[in-house]
Amino acid sequence: MPLARTWSVALLGIDGKPVEVEADIGGGVPKVTLVGLPDAGLREAKDRVRSAIRNAGEPWPDGKVTLGLSPANLPKLGSAYDLAIAVAVLAASARVPALKALNAVLLGELALDGRVRPVRGILPGLLAARAAGMRRAVVPRESLFEAALVDGIEAHGAGHLRDVVAWLRDEGELAPPSEPKAPVEVPAPDLADVVGQPEARWALEVAAAGGHNLLLAGPPGVGKTMLARRLPGLLPALSKAESLEVTAVQSVDGSLSASSPLVKVPPFVAPHHSVSVAALIGGGSGLAAPGLISKAHRGVLFLDEAAEFGAHRLESLRTALEDGEVRIARQRGSVCYPARFQLVLATNPCPCAPPRETDCTCSPSARRRYLARLSGPLLDRVDLRVRLRPLTALSMHEAGSPEPTAAVRERVLAARERAADRWAERGWHTNAEVPGPVLRREFALPGPVTTLLDRGLDRGAVTARGADRCLRIAWTLADLAGLGRPQAEQVASALEFRDRRAA
Incomplete structure (x- = not known):
C-alpha cells in the first residue's frame, strides 16, 4: 500500500507546531478524504491540489487517496498545507523521490494552475521548524525575504509546483534567498518641533527611560499628539530577539513589508476611537487573529481622545497591561499573543474642550462624567499623568531652542543601560517590568x-x-x-x- 510523508507547520498565535502530512493511496472507488481537524479553507485543498498536480503535468493517482494531518487533535487552518499535501501525494504515487522531503518543511498555497502562492506566518513557521530539528524549507518565492530571517535553516523558493517536482528529482534548482535590501530609514519626528510644555517633555523622557505608561490631559492644540508621536524616537532600537517577536506578529497579521522585513524600530500604533474590541485586542472566528495591541508589541500604543473609546474597549486593556500578553479563547482553541507595549493616553479635560479653561461651558457634573470614562482601575495602571497648559506668548518665545530628540535620547539610553545592568540577572530590561x-x-x-x-x-x-x-x-x-x-x-x-x- 503506497504511503508517503511530508512536513508542514500549524500556527497557534505566533507559536508553531510541526505537522506530519501523510498520503495513502489504496484501491477502490476514486475518492479523496482529508482528516486531522481541517477548517473550511483546508478542506478545499483537495480540489486545489488535484488541479495543481494535473496542471503541473503530473497524473492524479487512481483509487482512494487518504490524507492525514497529525497531530490529529490540533486545529489546522488555512491553505499553507497545500504544497506539503501535493508533494506527499506525488511521493506516494512514486512520481517523485521522497528523500529530500523527509527533513524539509513545505509551506505554500497552490493555485489551480500549479503556481505557489504566498501565505502568512512564514517566519514563525520556520522558527518552529528549526526548533523541531528541521534544516530545510521550501516556501513561496515571494516569501523568501521572510524565510531569510531565520538562521540555521536552508530556505528555497518555489514559483510553481513544477519547480518543486524538478528539485525533488534532482533535475533543477529552487530559488535561493537573496541578500536583503537595506531598509529605507524614515526619520522619526523630532522633539524640537514641540513648543513649550516642559513638564510634558520631562514626563515623555521619564516614560521612555523606564518604559512607563503615560496620560496627557489638556485642551486641544497644545501638543499632546505631537508628544506621543515622538516617543518611539526616544526608545532604543529593538534587540535581535525583540525584532523577531515583532516581525513574527506582523508576519501572522500579513502586514510585513518586503522592503524592510526585519522590524528594528519600536512600532507606533494609533487606532481610531471607533475601533472594535476584537480589532484592538484580537479576535475572529476559528483561532483568533492578533489585534492592534499585539502589533504595538515592544512599541507604543497611542489612544488619542481616550475618553471617546468607550469603557468596554479601555477596560479590555487592563489585563494586557499587567501581563504583557493577551490570551484569547475561541471555538477552535486558545492562542496567546505578546502585548508588552507602552500605553499613551491623550484626553481633553471636558466635552467642550475650549482653548482656555476659563471659557469652559460644561457643568461640574458633565466634566466628572467625561473624565470618569477613564476608570480608576485603568488610571491606576498608568504611571505618569501630566496636565498640559494652553500655550502663551511667553512659552511660544521661550529662551533657547527646545532640546532635539538626539539629546534626550542619549540620556534615555544611558538610563536604560543602568536599569538593564541592574535587572540583567532576573531577565528584565526596564523598571516598568x-x-x-x-x-x-x-x-x-x-x-x-x-x-x-x-x-x-x-x-x-x-x-x-x-x-x-x-x-x-x-x-x-x-x-x-x-x-x-x-x-x-x-x-x-x-x-x-x-x-x-x-x-
Missing part, C-alpha cells in the same frame, strides 16, 4: 526616603498597585540622575506624577 514585591523586599528603600509614599498609602491617596508604580518611577528618575538608588526627592517627584488631579 519589575514586580512590586521585588522592589519592596529585595530593593527596599530606607524609611525616611519613602515617608511621603507611606503617608499617601495611609490616607488612601495611593493604592498598593500605585505605590509599586511610584517606586518604579523613582528608580527611573534615579537612573536619569545617575544615582545608585532613589532618594526622597525622586520618591516625591514620582508621587507628583501619580496625582489624580492631573487627569
Whole structure:
C-alpha cells in the first residue's frame, strides 16, 4: 500500500507546531478524504491540489487517496498545507523521490494552475521548524525575504509546483534567498518641533527611560499628539530577539513589508476611537487573529481622545497591561499573543474642550462624567499623568531652542543601560517590568526616603498597585540622575506624577 510523508507547520498565535502530512493511496472507488481537524479553507485543498498536480503535468493517482494531518487533535487552518499535501501525494504515487522531503518543511498555497502562492506566518513557521530539528524549507518565492530571517535553516523558493517536482528529482534548482535590501530609514519626528510644555517633555523622557505608561490631559492644540508621536524616537532600537517577536506578529497579521522585513524600530500604533474590541485586542472566528495591541508589541500604543473609546474597549486593556500578553479563547482553541507595549493616553479635560479653561461651558457634573470614562482601575495602571497648559506668548518665545530628540535620547539610553545592568540577572530590561514585591523586599528603600509614599498609602491617596508604580518611577528618575538608588526627592517627584488631579 503506497504511503508517503511530508512536513508542514500549524500556527497557534505566533507559536508553531510541526505537522506530519501523510498520503495513502489504496484501491477502490476514486475518492479523496482529508482528516486531522481541517477548517473550511483546508478542506478545499483537495480540489486545489488535484488541479495543481494535473496542471503541473503530473497524473492524479487512481483509487482512494487518504490524507492525514497529525497531530490529529490540533486545529489546522488555512491553505499553507497545500504544497506539503501535493508533494506527499506525488511521493506516494512514486512520481517523485521522497528523500529530500523527509527533513524539509513545505509551506505554500497552490493555485489551480500549479503556481505557489504566498501565505502568512512564514517566519514563525520556520522558527518552529528549526526548533523541531528541521534544516530545510521550501516556501513561496515571494516569501523568501521572510524565510531569510531565520538562521540555521536552508530556505528555497518555489514559483510553481513544477519547480518543486524538478528539485525533488534532482533535475533543477529552487530559488535561493537573496541578500536583503537595506531598509529605507524614515526619520522619526523630532522633539524640537514641540513648543513649550516642559513638564510634558520631562514626563515623555521619564516614560521612555523606564518604559512607563503615560496620560496627557489638556485642551486641544497644545501638543499632546505631537508628544506621543515622538516617543518611539526616544526608545532604543529593538534587540535581535525583540525584532523577531515583532516581525513574527506582523508576519501572522500579513502586514510585513518586503522592503524592510526585519522590524528594528519600536512600532507606533494609533487606532481610531471607533475601533472594535476584537480589532484592538484580537479576535475572529476559528483561532483568533492578533489585534492592534499585539502589533504595538515592544512599541507604543497611542489612544488619542481616550475618553471617546468607550469603557468596554479601555477596560479590555487592563489585563494586557499587567501581563504583557493577551490570551484569547475561541471555538477552535486558545492562542496567546505578546502585548508588552507602552500605553499613551491623550484626553481633553471636558466635552467642550475650549482653548482656555476659563471659557469652559460644561457643568461640574458633565466634566466628572467625561473624565470618569477613564476608570480608576485603568488610571491606576498608568504611571505618569501630566496636565498640559494652553500655550502663551511667553512659552511660544521661550529662551533657547527646545532640546532635539538626539539629546534626550542619549540620556534615555544611558538610563536604560543602568536599569538593564541592574535587572540583567532576573531577565528584565526596564523598571516598568519589575514586580512590586521585588522592589519592596529585595530593593527596599530606607524609611525616611519613602515617608511621603507611606503617608499617601495611609490616607488612601495611593493604592498598593500605585505605590509599586511610584517606586518604579523613582528608580527611573534615579537612573536619569545617575544615582545608585532613589532618594526622597525622586520618591516625591514620582508621587507628583501619580496625582489624580492631573487627569
